[in-house]
Amino acid sequence: MNVVFWILAVITVLGGLTAVTLKNTVHCALAVTTAFAGLALLFLQLDAQFAGFAQILVYIGAVAILVVFAILLTRGSETPAEGVFSRTWFAGLLIAAAVFAVLGWAVLHSVAALPNESAAPAVTVLQIGTALMGRYVLPLEIVALLLTAAMLGAVIVAMHEKGEQK
């Protein structure tokens, strides 16, 4: 439990909180990128370098850009007159608080059973590559197929329909 962890935790949670509370959607996209960066740094703090850099590449590099594109293409940056929160916001907030209470209670009551400090695992990229090509080759192929299908599907769904008037 060092100070770096607490700084990263505060950055991540504050990024998430601002992302769901700000009025301007573009600012929300920026705040959620901060939260993604904090999570990537937490992965690095957990000695999972590969997952951390994958997180930076995929989330900060691709998903954040996609979100900004979607916001600008849909004029979502304009704040609606009736507010940014839905009519049932109070119920949503209540459900989220209840979920956090249950999760926090479960974690705090199982602290004694959780494993304590252990030596940092020495995992090289070579080992990860060998595992991906050996033990995890079937999931890897399925993910490749899924990404291809998702890319085609996203293009088809967002494509202009024929004969649609502007």
Place this chain on the structure above:
Amino acid sequence: MTPLAGYLLVAALVFAVGLAGALTRRNAILVLIGIELMLNAANLNLVAFWRYSPHPELLTGMMFAVFSIAVAAAEAAVGLGLVISIYRHARTTDLDEMNRMKG
């Protein structure tokens, strides 16, 4: 508090924030952002359990997180494509106004 419990608490907090965002915002894109935050919180749990597991050299938890990141990327692409398609049809991304399955 053990380090693992700290990571689990942070993940629970990020999950709750994402859930609150997904349940309370009007804009469909912001709801997707909330869902992404929840997926990321789950990934943080996976990596934290991998780090403090008795056999981290088996790579199970980290591989799960990496595959989960790939699936989340596909989900984001399809979700935002759907939002753009709905916007073109209904001229809004306000979920409170999207109350009909048939345009």
